Amino acid sequence: xxxxAVREIITMGLVxxxxxxxxxxxxxxxxxxxxxSRLHAATKPQILGLMSIGAAIAVNNPRIGIFALLTAxxxxxxLTAPITAHMVARAAYRSDHLRRDLLIRDELSVSVEQxxxxxxxxxxDGDKR
Amino acid sequence: MSPESGAxxxxxxxxxxxxxxxxxxxCLVWGQFSLLTVVSGVALAxxxxxxxxxxxxxxxxxxxxxxxIVFFLRLIVDIIGASLNVAWLVIDPxxxxxxxxxxxxxxxxxxIIMMFTxxxxxxxxxxxxxxxxREESVLYVxxxxxxxxxxxxxxxxxxxxxxKRLVMGIGSKDDVWRVQQPxxxxxxxxxxx
Numbered sequence: 001x002x003x004x005a006v007r008e009i010i011t012m013g014l015v016x017x018x019x020x021x022x023x024x025x026x027x028x029x030x031x032x033x034x035x036x037s038r039l040h041a042a043t044k045p046q047i048l049g050l051m052s053i054g055a056a057i058a059v060n061n062p063r064i065g066i067f068a069l070l071t072a073x074x075x076x077x078x079l080t081a082p083i084t085a086h087m088v089a090r091a092a093y094r095s096d097h098l099r100r101d102l103l104i105r106d107e108l109s110v111s112v113e114q115x116x117x118x119x120x121x122x123x124x125d126g127d128k129r
Numbered sequence: 130m131s132p133e134s135g136a137x138x139x140x141x142x143x144x145x146x147x148x149x150x151x152x153x154x155x156c157l158v159w160g161q162f163s164l165l166t167v168v169s170g171v172a173l174a175x176x177x178x179x180x181x182x183x184x185x186x187x188x189x190x191x192x193x194x195x196x197x198i199v200f201f202l203r204l205i206v207d208i209i210g211a212s213l214n215v216a217w218l219v220i221d222p223x224x225x226x227x228x229x230x231x232x233x234x235x236x237x238x239x240x241i242i243m244m245f246t247x248x249x250x251x252x253x254x255x256x257x258x259x260x261x262x263r264e265e266s267v268l269y270v271x272x273x274x275x276x277x278x279x280x281x282x283x284x285x286x287x288x289x290x291x292x293k294r295l296v297m298g299i300g301s302k303d304d305v306w307r308v309q310q311p312x313x314x315x316x317x318x319x320x321x322x
Contacts, residue, residue, distance in 0.1 A: 028202035031219060033226045036257065036271045041219055044254030048212035050206075061272035065160030072157035082251030082258070089259045089271060099226075108260060108269040124312060 006060055014056035021049030034099040035092040043085040050077055144190040148174045187240065188299075204291075215254040218274055222280075225311035228273045229281055230259060233288050235266040236307040242300050243268070245294045256284065265296045 028041020054070040092098055093108065100106065148171070155170035156162050217222050237243055243266055247258045250270060260269040272284050293308045301306070 013171045017147070020210060021216060024219045028215070028219040032273075035228055036259070037228055037273050039257055040254060040273050041217060043257075044252075045212045046217045047210055047252060047254075067155040068147075072154060075154075075157075077253055081247065082248045085251055086247070086258050089257050093230075099133050103225050103229050104275060105229040105231065105278075108230045109234060111262070111267075111269070128244055 005043070011056045011060045014052045014059065016052040016058070018051075020051040021045040025049070033102060035097045036089055037102075039085050039089055041094075043081050047077065047081060050074060131313055144178070146188060148178065151177065152243075167307055191301060191305075192299050193297060194267055195318060196294065200294045200298045203294060204252065211254040215273075223272050224274070228271060229275050230269055230271050231281060231285060233268045233270055233285055236289075236294050236310075237266060237292060237296060237300065237304045238307075239301060239304055242292070242296055242304060245295055245299075246288070249295065254320070 024045045025042055028045070029038055032038045033042050051074060054074055058067055058070055087120075152170035153172035155173060156166050160165045181187070185193055188203045203285060234242060235246060237246070240263070243263070247261060250256050250259050250268070255273055258268050259271045262269075263266070268288070269287065270284070272281075275281055275284065289308075296304045296308045
């Protein structure tokens with residue numbers, strides 16, 4: 001088997017893996033019950049999908065320029081995807097778009113209560129955030 | 130040396146590290162490291178950091194290359210394992226949704242360590258940071274597929290392990306000391322049953 005063929009096979013495997021990950025993200029969006037769990041499905045397997053499709057491009061086209069660009073893309077995605085997930089999750093929690101019955105423990109609600117009680121003591125007008 | 134000049138020297142050093150980061154990124158985007166990209170990168174980095182001025186990030190000034198590499202390798206392994214895990218959950222017809230939100234009080238007092246820990250655990254599928262209490266260094270983490278208290282404690286200790294790996298890599302000496310103490314001594318009082 002030539003080096004070319006090996007490279008093709010590796011590329012195919014990686015592309016297949018990444019498309020499976022994107023597929024899982026899509027199915028998860030439909031199957032998971034609330035915003036917070038859907039975020040897990042929507043933002044996460046996709047990172048592995050991106051990494052493996054990047055690896056596929058690098059294997060198929062090994063040049064330093066491509067490699068550098070892919071590194072930049074993955075760094076940017078890696079830095080921004082969690083922030084997006086965090087912002088959406090935070091907004092969802094604060095606007096009560098979650099299924100509390102599915103949570104086996106919620107330590108954030110305890111803290112929120114404490115803060116609200118503290119705010120009520122300090123400031124009777126109830127100037128909540 | 131007065132403490133002020135020490136502080137400004139540290140700030141200047143962090144600025145230079147960040148400038149180098151920006152130039153590197155610029156070269157990565159161009160896909161080449163020629164004289165032209167480096168020079169234009171330096172010029173742009175200086176202009177950007179003057180025009181879009183932000184308070185300097187407080188880098189610890191300490192870096193252990195080996196530990197940092199360990200951190201990133203472990204992060205990649207975690208991403209791969211957990212991605213497959215979440216992908217399987219999505220498809221598994223027997224999966225019953227069951228999740229939790231945990232308050233995890235970190236040891237570190239550094240913004241950047243807290244930020245990178247939050248990034249790292251958010252990047253690993255299965256956990257999302259819902260909220261952050263900066264003053265107390267508490268991360269509120271939403272996790273899926275947890276059924277028992279044991280699962281929760283497992284997740285908690287994996288977050289601490291991530292924090293520890295990161296602090297060993299780029300944390301300040303103070304933070305390194307703190308993560309090496311037994312947890313109960315240093316963790317802030319918000320921890321509850």
